[in-house]
Amino acid sequence: MKFFKxxxxxxxxxxxxxxxxxxxxxxxxxxxxxxxxxxxxYSELVETVSLDKGTDxxxxxxxxxxxxxxxxxxxxxxxxxxxxxxKVCINTGKLNKVGQFAACLPNGIVLKIVSQEKNNDDVxxxxxx
Amino acid sequence: xxxIKNLNKTQLMVLxxxxxxxxxxxxxxxxxLPPLPIPVPGVKFGLSNIAVMYCLFFLGxxxxxxxxxxxATFVFITRGLIAGALSLSGGILSITVMFLLLLLxxxxxxxxxxxxxxxxxxxxxxxIVIILIYVxxxxxxxxxxxxxxxxVAGIVTSTLLRFILPxxxxxx
Numbered sequence: 001m002k003f004f005k006x007x008x009x010x011x012x013x014x015x016x017x018x019x020x021x022x023x024x025x026x027x028x029x030x031x032x033x034x035x036x037x038x039x040x041x042y043s044e045l046v047e048t049v050s051l052d053k054g055t056d057x058x059x060x061x062x063x064x065x066x067x068x069x070x071x072x073x074x075x076x077x078x079x080x081x082x083x084x085x086x087k088v089c090i091n092t093g094k095l096n097k098v099g100q101f102a103a104c105l106p107n108g109i110v111l112k113i114v115s116q117e118k119n120n121d122d123v124x125x126x127x128x129x
Numbered sequence: 130x131x132x133i134k135n136l137n138k139t140q141l142m143v144l145x146x147x148x149x150x151x152x153x154x155x156x157x158x159x160x161x162l163p164p165l166p167i168p169v170p171g172v173k174f175g176l177s178n179i180a181v182m183y184c185l186f187f188l189g190x191x192x193x194x195x196x197x198x199x200x201a202t203f204v205f206i207t208r209g210l211i212a213g214a215l216s217l218s219g220g221i222l223s224i225t226v227m228f229l230l231l232l233l234x235x236x237x238x239x240x241x242x243x244x245x246x247x248x249x250x251x252x253x254x255x256x257i258v259i260i261l262i263y264v265x266x267x268x269x270x271x272x273x274x275x276x277x278x279x280x281v282a283g284i285v286t287s288t289l290l291r292f293i294l295p296x297x298x299x300x301x
Contacts, residue, residue, distance in 0.1 A: 003291055005239045012245065015280055019273035026270055043262070086160075099270035103259070105211050 026099070035098045037077045039069070040110040051075040051096060051113070064107050077111065079104060145184070145192050149199050152180035156200075174282045175248055179290045181224065182244060183297055190228045197224055211262065215255045222254030223247045240290070245283030252279050 039047040041063045053075040060068045067089075070080035076094035082104055089104035089111075101112040136144065155176040177200065185193035197220030205213025227247040230238055252275040 001236050001238070001240065003240045003287070005241075008239050008241050011242050012280055015245070015249070015276050019276035022276075023273040026273075097270065106209070 035096065035113050036116055037071075037095070038112045038114055040112065042108040043110075049077065050116075051077060061109070064109060067104060067107055067109055069111065077113075078102070079111065082107065141188065141192070144188065145195060148180050148184050148188075148192075149196050152177040152196060152200055153203060155180060174285050175251055176286065176289070178223070178244070178247060178251065178282075178286045179293065181220070182227070182240075182247065182286065182290055183294075185224060185227055185231070186240075190224065193224045193228070194221070197221055214258050214262075218258045219251040219254040222257075223251035226250040241284065241287045244287030244290070245280050248282040248286065249276060249279030 035051050037049040037051055038045055039049070039061055041061060046061050046063060049069075049071060051071065054073055055071060056073050058068055058070050058080055060066070066081075066083040067079065068081040069077060071077045072094070074096070076096040078094040079089040079092065079102055082089050084104055084106035086106070089102050089107075089109070092102035095102060095111065095113050098113050098115045101110060103110045159173060159176045181193055181196055184196050198217065201213050201217035201220060204216040224247070227243050227250075230243055230246060256271065256275065
C-alpha cells in the first residue's frame with residue numbers, strides 16, 4: 001500500500017468541492033435577516049438577544065454568572081469570559097450568522113444564532129396559492 | 130494489511146497498552162499547543178489519531194477499537210460525560226469508516242486518503258452527538274469547515290505517521 005497516489009488529489013478536491021457547494025447553498029438559503037441569539041443552559045432556552053447593531057453591552061445569565069457574553073456594535077455576539085478550563089467557547093469568536101453556534105460544554109451553555117422567524121425549520125414552506 | 134506476525138497474546142496486550150499510552154501523550158501535547166484561530170469549536174489535528182491509525186494498519190481493527198474505547202473512558206474520567214461521549218462516537222465512527230475503506234479497496238487506497246476520511250468522520254461522529262444533545266442545532270454551516278479541517282488534519286496526521294513509522298517498527 002502506498003502512502004500517496006496521484007488520484008488522491010482528485011479525492012481531496014471532491015471533498016473540498018462538496019464543502020464549497022454546501023457553503024454556497026447555505027449562503028443562498030439563509031440571507032441576511034436580522035438574526036437573534038438564543039442562549040441555552042442545559043438544553044433549556046434561558047435568554048434571547050436581538051442582534052441589533054449599534055449597541056455594545058456585556059451581560060451574563062443568572063444560572064452562570066461567571067460566564068459573560070459580549071454583544072458588540074456590529075451586531076456580533078461572543079463569549080467574553082468564562083471559568084471553564086479549555087476556553088473553547090471564547091476561542092470560537094464572534095457570531096452573527098444564522099446557524100452559527102458556540103458552546104461552553106463544561107458549563108452546559110450553548111449560544112446559538114437563529115433566524116428571527118419563529119419556525120426556523122419551516123423556511124422552505126411556500127404559503128399561498 | 131501487513132499485520133505484525135507471531136505476537137502472542139501478552140505481547141499484543143503490552144503493545145496495545147503502549148500505543149494507548151502514546152495516544153494519551155499525543156493528545157496531551159496537542160492540548161498544550163496554542164488554540165488554532167478558527168471560529169469553529171473543536172477543530173484540531175487529532176494527533177492521537179496517529180496512534181489509532183498505526184494500530185488499525187498493523188495490529189488489526191479489534192485493537193484500534195479497544196484504543197478508541199479506552200481513550201473515551203479516559204476522557205470520560207478526566208473531562209466528564211459529554212466529552213467522553215464525543216470522543217467515543219468520533220473514534221468509533223472514524224475507525225469503522227477507515228476499516229471499511231481498507232476492507233473494500235485494499236491495496237488500491239493510499240494511507241493519505243484513509244487518514245483524511247478518518248479525520249473527516251471523526252468530526253462528523255462528534256457532531257452527531259452534539260446534535261443529539263443540543264436539539265435543533267444546524268449542522269450545515271459547519272459541514273464545509275469540518276470537511277476542510279478533516280482534510281488538513283488527515284494530511285498532517287498521515288505525514289507524521291509516515292515519519293514516526295520507522296521508530297514504531299523498532300518497538301516490536
